[in-house]
Structures are given as structure tokens and as C-alpha cells.
Amino acid sequence: MQKVLRDTFLEVNLDNIEYNIKKIKEMIGKDVAIAAVLKANAYGQGAVDIAPTVIESGADIIAVAALTEALELRRIYKDYNILIMGYTSNSNLEYVVENNIIQTIFSYEQAEILNKLGSKYNKKPKVHIKYDTGFNRLGFKDCSKSIDEIIKISKLKNIEIEGMFSHFALKDQQTNKEQYDKFLKVLNKLENEGINIKYKHICDSIAGVDYPQYRLDMIRPGAIIYGLKSYKNNNFKLKQSMTFKTRISYIKKIQIGEGVSYDYLWEAKRDSVVATLPFGYADGYPRNMRDKGKVTINGKQAPIIGVICMDQCMVDITDIPEAKVGDEVIIYSDGNNNTMSVQQISELAETNKNEIVSRITRRTPRVYIKDGKVVKIRDYLVNN
Numbered sequence: 001m002q003k004v005l006r007d008t009f010l011e012v013n014l015d016n017i018e019y020n021i022k023k024i025k026e027m028i029g030k031d032v033a034i035a036a037v038l039k040a041n042a043y044g045q046g047a048v049d050i051a052p053t054v055i056e057s058g059a060d061i062i063a064v065a066a067l068t069e070a071l072e073l074r075r076i077y078k079d080y081n082i083l084i085m086g087y088t089s090n091s092n093l094e095y096v097v098e099n100n101i102i103q104t105i106f107s108y109e110q111a112e113i114l115n116k117l118g119s120k121y122n123k124k125p126k127v128h129i130k131y132d133t134g135f136n137r138l139g140f141k142d143c144s145k146s147i148d149e150i151i152k153i154s155k156l157k158n159i160e161i162e163g164m165f166s167h168f169a170l171k172d173q174q175t176n177k178e179q180y181d182k183f184l185k186v187l188n189k190l191e192n193e194g195i196n197i198k199y200k201h202i203c204d205s206i207a208g209v210d211y212p213q214y215r216l217d218m219i220r221p222g223a224i225i226y227g228l229k230s231y232k233n234n235n236f237k238l239k240q241s242m243t244f245k246t247r248i249s250y251i252k253k254i255q256i257g258e259g260v261s262y263d264y265l266w267e268a269k270r271d272s273v274v275a276t277l278p279f280g281y282a283d284g285y286p287r288n289m290r291d292k293g294k295v296t297i298n299g300k301q302a303p304i305i306g307v308i309c310m311d312q313c314m315v316d317i318t319d320i321p322e323a324k325v326g327d328e329v330i331i332y333s334d335g336n337n338n339t340m341s342v343q344q345i346s347e348l349a350e351t352n353k354n355e356i357v358s359r360i361t362r363r364t365p366r367v368y369i370k371d372g373k374v375v376k377i378r379d380y381l382v383n384n
């Protein structure tokens with residue numbers, strides 16, 4: 001196998017992804033399907049390289065946000081069910097049909113275009129209808145005109161309505177219930193018109209775990225596949241799949257009063273030992289972690305000091321005298337073994353966990369672990 005050519009890399013544990021999907025399946029039972037959300041390069045972890053694990057562990061559909069994400073997967077996996085949850089412009093719908101991708105729609109106009117394309121390609125494109133129950137992002141507005149349009153769509157001969165979905169704002173239990181009730185009402189109306197839809201779905205990760213009564217035919221988990229926990233149910237335990245790592249590039253001693261990094265915003269209050277690490281904000285680590293972030297070296301925490309540069313940052317290792325150049329550094333992991341967790345980083349950076357992991361850039365190689373061994377290295381720059 002090739003070598004990892006960069007000291008900073010993201011380790012992705014495929015066993016943990018498999019474990020999480022199996023736990024999700026166990027939780028929802030065999031009557032509820034899973035659309036595994038692999039958008040944003042599978043929350044930074046490499047959609048192409050985790051897709052087989054996700055499918056083999058029992059996901060029914062792979063869901064992405066954008067056409068190009070769907071095409072990236074389709075180029076390699078000819079048989080997977082791939083759903084685009086976002087909008088695809090009219091002029092690009094031909095790619096959807098050509099590549100047998102399932103498209104989300106929320107207008108009769110788009111249904112008609114897909115219907116024509118279906119006839120042209122002698123195919124029956126599948127669609128999921130997006131219905132807006134209050135989020136006000138995408139979807140048919142909740143009104144009788146929309147229902148008439150959906151009924152009209154159902155009469156088109158060359159497309160199949162495979163699914164219909166909505167999305168929770170997750171404001172509170174009351175508004176969740178209002179959204180769900182709106183959705184159920186329209187589903188009932190459609191059913192009364194003889195329109196039977198295979199996958200009706202509204203739950204993301206949090207709703208899928210915490211609100212079993214809303215699971216319908218399918219849930220759309222993203223975060224929980226990767227073991228990122230924002231739900232409340234403490235009995236549901238998952239394993240985080242990602243660990244962000246690097247190695248020490250350089251170690252130097254500095255004297256009390258010396259500054260470190262741009263503008264000398266950190267100054268040594270004692271004679272100190274400083275290590276330089278080869279990761280920065282261009283790898284997706286938040287720049288506002290200055291003087292807040294910590295990394296873990298040999299099980300001990302070292303604080304990030306001074307301005308985080310684009311490609312490098314410095315940590316104070318005065319209290320880790322055994323550290324040497326080349327030593328492994330955990331930038332973040334699951335919080336065990338004295339590591340910073342993705343949760344902690346997201347709080348300190350004042351964002352959410354999904355943003356922390358989805359912002360990891362192409363420059364960071366992904367290293368895939370299965371059965372405790374490295375099974376694949378993906379470097380988007382040198383061996384894509």
C-alpha cells in the first residue's frame with residue numbers, strides 16, 4: 001500500500017461506521033428504511049470511500065445534497081440508490097435521468113421535465129416530493145394548490161413518486177408535532193386519492209433517535225452514522241468514526257517574554273518549549289481556536305498558542321518534556337484518552353459538530369481503518 005505523504009491526516013474508522021449503522025437499524029427495526037446522508041463528502045470523511053461500508057451495513061439509499069455529489073458516487077457505484085435532497089436546476093435534470101439518480105422535486109414544472117426526459121431515455125425517473133411543513137427552505141408550500149399539483153404529478157406516466165418528505169426545524173416538541181401533523185394530513189389526503197408512496201420520511205439524526213413516533217417509512221441520518229451525538233437519548237450509544245491527527249514538525253526552546261506567531265499575540269510567561277504542528281485553518285481547523293484549542297501528545301494536552309496560521313500552528317509542550325519531532329499528535333477525537341472531542345471543539349469554535357468535520361479540506365489525506373488495520377489511503381491531491 002502507498003504511504004501517507006502528509007503528517008496531517010484524518011483517520012476514519014470503518015468498523016465504527018458499520019457499528020453505528022447496525023445500531024441504527026436495530027433501533028428503528030426492519031420496517032423503517034435508512035437513507036444514509038453522505039453529503040459534503042460524507043461529513044468530511046470521504047463519500048466514495050465510506051459508501052460501500054454504509055451500503056453493506058444496511059443503508060437502503062445514499063442521500064446527498066447536490067447533483068455533483070451524486071455523480072461522483074454514480075461514476076463508481078452503478079447500482080446504489082442515490083437521492084439528491086437539494087434542488088437541481090432544469091437545465092441539469094438530464095444528468096439526473098441519464099445517471100439513474102433519484103431527484104427531489106417540489107414543482108409540477110420539474111416533474112414535467114423529468115417526465116419528458118423519462119420518455120426520451122426510455123426510463124422512469126424516480127422522484128421524492130419535498131413538502132414544506134414550516135422550515136421554509138425547500139418544498140411545496142402547505143396549501144390545497146400544492147396537493148392538486150402533487151396529484152397531477154402522480155398522473156405523469158414516465159416518472160415514479162418513490163418518496164415524499166419534509167424536514168424538521170427541531171425548535172421544540174410542540175412545533176415538531178405541528179410539522180409532523182401537517183405532513184401526515186397531506187399524506188392522508190394523497191392516500192385518499194389512491195396515491196401510495198413507498199418512502200414517507202421526515203426524521204434526520206436527532207429526530208430519528210429522539211422521536212420514534214415520527215419515523216414513518218424511512219429516516220435520513222447523517223451525523224449519527226459518524227457517531228456524532230446531538231440527540232438526547234443517553235441509552236443510545238454510538239462510536240465516533242473520525243480522529244484528526246498530525247505529527248510534530250519542529251521543537252524549539254524560547255525565553256520568557258518572547259512572542260509566538262503573527263502579531264506576537266501569545267507571549268511566553270516562562271521559558272517555554274514550543275512545538276510546531278503542520279496543520280492550520282486551510283485544513284479546516286477553526287482559526288478562532290487560538291488560545292482555546294488543545295491537542296494531545298502522548299496522552300497529555302498541549303495548548304495551541306498564538307495565531308493559527310493557514311498551514312501550521314504552535315503548541316506549548318513545556319510540560320511534555322518527552323515529546324520529540326515526529327511524535328503523533330491528536331488534534332481531535334472522541335474525547336477519550338485526554339483528547340479534545342468534536343463536541344468540545346464545536347463549542348469553543350461556536351459552531352456545530354457537522355461544521356467542524358465537513359470543513360476538513362482536500363489537502364488532508366483520509367486514512368481508512370478496518371479491523372484495526374489501515375485498509376485504504378485517499379489523498380485527493382496526489383492519488384485521486
Ligand SMILES: *Cc1c(COP(=O)(O)O)cnc(C)c1O
Pocket residue numbers: 037039085167203204205206220221222223224354
Ligand atoms: C443534512 C440533512 C439530513 C441529515 O442531517 P443530520 O442532522 O446530520 O442527521 C437529513 N435531511 C436533510 C434534508 C438534510 O439536508
